[in-house]
Amino acid sequence: xxxxxxxxxxxxxxxxxxxxxxxxxxxxxxxxxxxxxxxxxxxxxxxxxxxxxxxxxxxxxxxxxxxxxxxxxxxxxxxxxxxxxxxxxxxxxxxxxxxxxxxxxxxxxxxxxxxxx
Amino acid sequence: xxxxxxxxxxxxxxxxxxxxxxxxxxxxxxxxxxxxxxxxxxxxxxxxxxxxxxxxxxxxxxxxxxxxxxxxxxxxxxxxxxxxxxxxxxxxxxxxxxxxxxxxxxxxxxxxxxx
Numbered sequence: 001x002x003x004x005x006x007x008x009x010x011x012x013x014x015x016x017x018x019x020x021x022x023x024x025x026x027x028x029x030x031x032x033x034x035x036x037x038x039x040x041x042x043x044x045x046x047x048x049x050x051x052x053x054x055x056x057x058x059x060x061x062x063x064x065x066x067x068x069x070x071x072x073x074x075x076x077x078x079x080x081x082x083x084x085x086x087x088x089x090x091x092x093x094x095x096x097x098x099x100x101x102x103x104x105x106x107x108x109x110x111x112x113x114x115x116x117x
Numbered sequence: 118x119x120x121x122x123x124x125x126x127x128x129x130x131x132x133x134x135x136x137x138x139x140x141x142x143x144x145x146x147x148x149x150x151x152x153x154x155x156x157x158x159x160x161x162x163x164x165x166x167x168x169x170x171x172x173x174x175x176x177x178x179x180x181x182x183x184x185x186x187x188x189x190x191x192x193x194x195x196x197x198x199x200x201x202x203x204x205x206x207x208x209x210x211x212x213x214x215x216x217x218x219x220x221x222x223x224x225x226x227x228x229x230x231x232x
Binding site for chain 2: 104
């Protein structure tokens with residue numbers, strides 16, 4: 001069965017610090033997708049990135065970067081030069097190719113990031 | 118274009134009453150998902166629709182929960198005889214036709230409070 005673990009329940013940083021959010025997953029599938037979503041205080045989940053299991057290239061988008069390592073089953077997310085607007089709960093999620101539930105996402109418990117001015 | 122919409126945004130009900138939650142997916146998205154998010158927790162999968170059929174209902178927590186979908190549009194999640202443990206935010210998501218490559222886009226959720 002699939003599982004996603006976000007060991008950090010809460011992180012507090014000061015603005016402009018870099019911060020890394022950890023995500024470790026378990027799956028028996030060889031084909032799967034990994035996702036990160038942001039949930040700001042408004043509550044709506046905002047899609048950030050999708051990564052497939054065959055592409056281990058790291059990705060950078062502005063201040064955001066993602067490090068996917070199959071050897072350690074991790075998909076970590078780094079925010080560089082954090083800003084107060086980055087304050088939110090961040091969820092890592094996994095979608096397996098072989099299930100009867102379409103793209104059903106298995107979510108981690110989330111990491112609450114607080115960026116202080 | 119318009120995103121996923123859900124109604125009502127908030128619902129307060131008394132224990133034992135039935136409630137109906139509605140989801141309007143993004144136009145053209147044939148796949149639709151319901152999730153539940155309890156306070157301070159991650160999301161739990163409830164049910165998935167491909168078109169108007171639901172091949173996987175395994176996530177529904179009890180037989181008090183049911184869901185329907187009309188064609189490839191609106192879906193309703195019904196909770197009968199609500200209990201206090203049903204209090205949560207119910208989130209709906211939609212995506213393009215089935216395939217593990219397809220990203221789910223979420224609605225704003227319905228916050229259900231059972232007194």
